[in-house]
Structures are given as C-alpha cells and as structure tokens.
Amino acid sequence: MSTGIWILIVIIAAILGAVGGFFMARRTMESYLKKNPPISEDMMRSMMTSMGQKPSQKKLNQMMAQMKAQSNNK
Known part of the structure; x- marks a missing residue:
C-alpha cells in the first residue's frame, strides 16, 4: 500500500x-x-457551623435533597 x-x-x-x-x-x-457526591452531610454541617448557624437534621436533609434535585436536573 x-x-x-x-x-x-x-x-x-x-x-x-x-x-x-x-x-x-x-x-x-x-x-x-x-x-x-462532592459534598456530604458532615461537610455541610461543618460549613454551616463555621458560618455561625446551628444546623438541624431537618435543614441538612432539605439542603441535601435540593442538591440531589439540582444535580438530577442537569
């Protein structure tokens, strides 16, 4: 060839x-x-604590659900 x-x-x-x-x-x-996932509940809890908020389990669950919904929409 x-x-x-x-x-x-x-x-x-x-x-x-x-x-x-x-x-x-x-x-x-x-x-x-x-x-x-890049952010876990523990990471989010420490981030909220460092910002001066007292994270409740309900609020953490809501934020994780929002992140999952947002990642599924992409």
Whole structure:
C-alpha cells in the first residue's frame, strides 16, 4: 500500500480513539460523581457551623435533597 493510505488510516484511528476516550472518560466521571457526591452531610454541617448557624437534621436533609434535585436536573 502507498504511504498516503497508511497516513490516512493513522489519522482516522487517532480521531476515533480520541472521541471514544472522551465519551468513556465522561461516563466514568458521571458514575463516580453519582456514587461519591462532592459534598456530604458532615461537610455541610461543618460549613454551616463555621458560618455561625446551628444546623438541624431537618435543614441538612432539605439542603441535601435540593442538591440531589439540582444535580438530577442537569
């Protein structure tokens, strides 16, 4: 085969690999963030305490529900 065909094959393989890698990494990150949310109740409790608020369990549950609803809307 001529050199031009080999170059074309390499370019097409690189493009397909980049596109496939992007979508695989995106799916992996989405599943990771779903299993491990970036903010937990303990983190939120300490954040509210540092701001001078006394967090009740009801308020923490409401804030966590709001965060889950917001992440599901995206």
